[in-house]
Amino acid sequence: MNGFVSLWSYLSATPLLWLTATIGAYLVTENLAARLGNPPWANPVLLSVILLSPVLVFTNTDYGTYFEGAQFIHFLLGPATVALALPLWDNRATIKKSVIPILCALVAGSTVAAGSAIVLAQFFDLSMSVLLSLAPKSTTAPVALGISEAVGGIPTLTAVLVILTGIIGAIIVTPLMNILSITDWQARGFAVGVAAHGIGTARAFKVNPIAGAYAGIAMALNALLTSLIVPILLRWLT
């Protein structure tokens, strides 16, 4: 027993354990989601977090220790954002044809994503620090963290709210668009990319390649726009 305890205390402090656990949890949940036919609710991010969080809480592992291992995966968000250039490039002909819809939908959707969060947070009487952490929730994680820090929010809370937003968007988009009988894959993809960043984009790629490409455009453009409009909207709406 003593041997196990000392082995555990050694392993739980190395990056190797939590890095492997993160990839393992993802592989298991991704596989499960695929077997179920990728239904909207079986979101791999949500399921992985549900699998990992109790393990960390039960083993008394703090987030800092976990992140020492998981940071290697977190870091890949940067190069993955750059990699979105490829689907953009592959779809450049169709994108050229819809520049005006793209720009108008981006400005409208991005303003509503941040503005409605700010207004609703005040309506529901949430504290100022939560409101500030909430404002950039529709943009991709690394960008949202930077905005949150700049406006005085709590970056780690923003990270969680960003992920939650992505999961909610990824779960809701397919049934919502089907109810409204919207069959335009460009519009569907673009909407989920604006509202639910990379997690929405991952979902869109699973459903339709054109939707995925448009979600990727929306996510990249929204990262640009959100960092500009959140400070302005905060001044107007609070």
Added chain:
Amino acid sequence: MLHTLGLLLGCQLAGEFVARGLGLPIPGPVLGLAILLAALALRRPLASALRPTTEVILAHLSLMFVPAGVGVIGNLDVLSSDWAKLLVVLTLSTVLSMLVTVATFIAMKRLMYRLKK
């Protein structure tokens, strides 16, 4: 694979360099995306060389959000007191934003189509 990874990181680094150097409010990786697009326009064969690796990365985009999501365990105090309100705010705001985006996109597309005719 290694070439692609090197190029992606190089673009991100260049983006970070320009963004920080000029004090732009644009995130480094987003600028890196723009730089890679420019590189693809200048050297077209690059696309097919990059595709195998970028396809793998983008197919597993979800994995990269897991570490930030697990951050939930560090914010249990705020989340346990406000979770219901937060869930309502996030859901309403996400639905509203998707509806406005999809409506604007389709309306402008139809308008452009009519203008062309």
